[in-house]
Amino acid sequence: MLLRPAARRNLGGDAPRRMQHPLAIGHDRIMPHAAAAVRSRAPAHLLFALLAGLVGESCYEHTTLLGDDDQGVPDAGRDARDAVTPDATPPPGHWLVRIDGAPQLSAVRILDDGSIYAAGDFAGSEPAMWVVRLDGDGTILEQHRIDAVSLGNGTLVRAPGGGVRVAGTTTAWGAGLRDVWLAELSGGTIYGQHTFGGPRDESDPALLALPDGSLLLAARTDTRFDFADIVLASLAADGTVLHQRLVGTPWEEPTGRRMLLEGPGGRTYLVAGIGGAVAGFGDIWTLALDATGEILWRASVGGPGNDRALAALVDGDGLVLVSSAEDAGGCIGWMGRIAGGGALSWQRAWRTGTCGWLAGLASAPGGEWLLAGTVPAATSTTRLTDAWLARVDAAGAVHRQISLRAGGSTHTLAMAALGEDAVVVGFVTDEPDSGPTDAFVARVGLDATFRSPCDVREPAVEEVTSPDFEVQWPAYFERGSHLECREAAAAMTPTDFPGTVVCGP
Incomplete structure (x- = not known):
């Protein structure tokens, strides 16, 4: 069960260790040619x-x-x-x-x-x-500039005190396998960094900041030899892993982007791509979770071709989704609304x-x-x-x-x-x-x-008059997950990120 923490804690503990990054504007260690360019640029509109x-x-x-x-x-x-x-x-x-x-x-x-x-x-x-x-x-x-880290399909979310939290990946551990990397950027400094991972590859993290300062994290993880699942974890504000679970389907590995969205009444939505649910190709997979992490409903949305989840927003009791998709005529862009319970309210598609x-x-x-x-x-x-x-x-x-x-x-x-x-x-x-x-x-x-x-x-954008996406309710399973928090200082070069960062309080 995925539970949300009740109390807010500062990232890195009560007294987070702030680390100065050499590219922070206004500090002596900024790259000289970059500083000159910023100082010489015209104000207001560029x-x-x-x-x-x-x-x-x-x-x-x-x-x-x-x-x-x-x-x-x-x-x-x-x-x-x-x-x-x-x-x-x-x-x-x-x-x-x-x-x-x-x-x-x-x-x-x-x-x-x-x-x-x-x-x-x-x-x-x-x-x-x-x-x-x-x-x-x-x-x-x-x-x-942050070395040894790739953002990829990772995300930025607002930090409680201003600035952003960043979720990317790093290969500092695991002989080339990726771990999720998390840090906070605020006021020109980078601090509170952690990595999260298991014995195999984790990538493409999504992050959701909750009002109490805690976080939800979702990432692709190689848990099976030929397939992959999504690890969904609840993190305290200081990076401690509170609860975690693996979610997946019997089909192929997740594709496209992973997105976590906050809905009304404490509801959370996970939007991702999966392979093979409808007509044997990639589709958009959606889970609606209540405040305790229990699944309220799930749905797989897709057409006859390969469809990838690329963007989503909460709309009332449902979601509006955007996909890069395929139909019998080739490539299309698709937009649709999933209502509460997983029903498809409306859909549009365009071809260019x-x-x-x-x-x-x-x-x-x-x-x-x-x-x-x-x-x-x-x-x-x-x-x-x-x-x-x-x-x-x-x-x-x-x-x-x-x-x-x-x-x-x-x-x-x-x-x-x-x-x-x-x-x-x-x-x-x-x-x-x-x-x-x-x-x-x-x-x-x-x-x-x-x-x-x-x-x-x-x-010249041509609307497809009858998009044929459909909703199915795919088979679903959960297994015990293996995500752990690690000390992250070794992931970076000492000149970029001096000091030691620990996981948890």
Whole structure:
């Protein structure tokens, strides 16, 4: 049984040991070229140019933040892509920030004070992740490089006292096998880090912060030789494992992202992907848990092809889900609502010719929803893609949409709502022939025209008239789990994370 702790405790005990990270803004150990770039950047809005829809133009000005040289990405070859003519003023409240040398972006989170965290992974043979914090105007407040850790499909959640908790993976133990890594970032420092794992591989963690400061953790774990399950654990605020269980099905290993969502009345939802439940392909697996961790209902949602859970939000007594999916005609993006008890209330699907194209979901005023994804670019080069944003009504009908591009192929990967008047999106862009990749964070206003500083066109998104997803109630089992908390200081280099961190009080 998964129980929630009754009392809140500070991460790392009553007197957590705070550890200074060398990339914290405002400290002497920041990378010199990154510090110079931050000091020299224009205040408020970080550069704009309206996109004319031509390859080689972009809607940003080249600004080095995390540094090319450390990642082995030379500046040569960027000139054509970086050349812009900032001859237009963006609409009020819009901004776009480029994060140089960051090839992947996995998460965007907005805190109560309006500050924005974005995070992802660097390229390279050794794992390393990056985290950037911005204010509501796009000004960079903090940046971190964390070696020996990969964010992957991990998550960021709000920390009780401000800042964020980060869940990623590290291979510091286990001869190359991964463990879940957990730490807190706040005020330019990194502290309270722990790793969690068993004798085999754990990856793709999801994290949910509860009002009492405790956490729920869900991760993929290799518990069977040919398959995998999901370990679901309750953690005290200091990282102590209080309760844990393994959940799974007789089918193949979990796929897609894992998501933990807090619902009304103490309810918790676990959304993940599984293989083989409907028609022998991957589907979206949903568990609804009560406040004690007992399963209220479970459902597997999918169509005839391979479907992957990519985004989800709580909607009343149910969930709205987004999936990259397949049907008889090829790749589609799918959106649907699972009501309380697991019934499918409504569903929509769209086709663009781009596989894996829906990736983000956020709520909008008036009970509407915002979708983010990737569509083929409005150019003659069919290999290029644009980021895509759409506003849909309460039943999923699209009534506004735009596409954005920052040079090369642009892929939307994360999105979060910023109050009732804007959305923050994270995307990456790369050249079609294995060129350099950069990450971007943008604020797009939700005004009457839903316009953007990088607005290209009305994309050609075709709605599938009769999506054929269905709900099944798959076989389910639980087994004893093996997750344990370990001392995490050895996972990092001593220069990055000095000191010793213990697990538990």
